[in-house]
Amino acid sequence: MQNLKLDHLIHYVQQLDNFKYPGHLFTLNQGGQHERLGTFNKLAYINNAYIELLDVYKPDVLQKIVKTDEGRVSFPSKIVQDQYSQGMKTMAFGTTDIEQLKIELEAKGVDVIGPVHMHRENVKGDKTSWKLLYIADPDYRVKPPFFIQWNEHEDVREKKIAPIRQNEFRIKSIDINSTERAHTVRKWQRWFDMELVSESDKTTTLKLKNDDILFKISDGNYSGYKTVTLQDSKTTSPYTLIIRGLSYRFEAD
Known part of the structure; x- marks a missing residue:
């Protein structure tokens, strides 16, 4: 299915303007504002994805x-649904052909919304644009990942990002x-x-066919994203x- 890979995580952080990771663990780069949603972000680029820290600057718009x-x-809808509790809300899977992906999902009977055209603008007035596709199935227990296609060619985008990636993570x-x-x-399958990578009495481990990141889904008394292991x-x-509501676990390489 369209060579899906993890593109980024979304971690909701209140008072983001004043936030820094403990010990400046991750370097935060200025993102921009999503005007139609009333949100803004900062971005931490690492080896195989990036972490988007998201906050709300216009709650009435959201x-x-x-x-x-x-x-x-x-x-950002999960922020409102969770009554503004901090933590990881969802994640995005990258694709290079979001229109074809939509066709494939609809052929399987999956209800989708989009592609939605998005952009953000930084303080210098530079705009970045992309398309999003959402799964619209209301019967989910965990907010599902969504799909993203950047309007910039992958090689051009990566050349811009490479100097600010923290490749040790x-x-x-x-x-x-x-x-x-x-x-x-x-649903996720x-x-x-x-x-399917493995299954036990309490945990099922899945992976995308074209990515090596593992998604460990466990029995719990609540549904949501719990821990990121790096x-x-x-x-x-x-x-x-x-x-801020998310456990970051680091392992020695």
């Missing part, structure tokens, strides 16, 4: 848009809780054409930081 068909599935896995694990696993090539022992 509150209004989440009442629309597009808005209720949009990437690499996402290895993402832990997800689900109150109905079998339901979530079944259908939606994202994921492969490899750190500059450490000799593992460590864990709980930051």
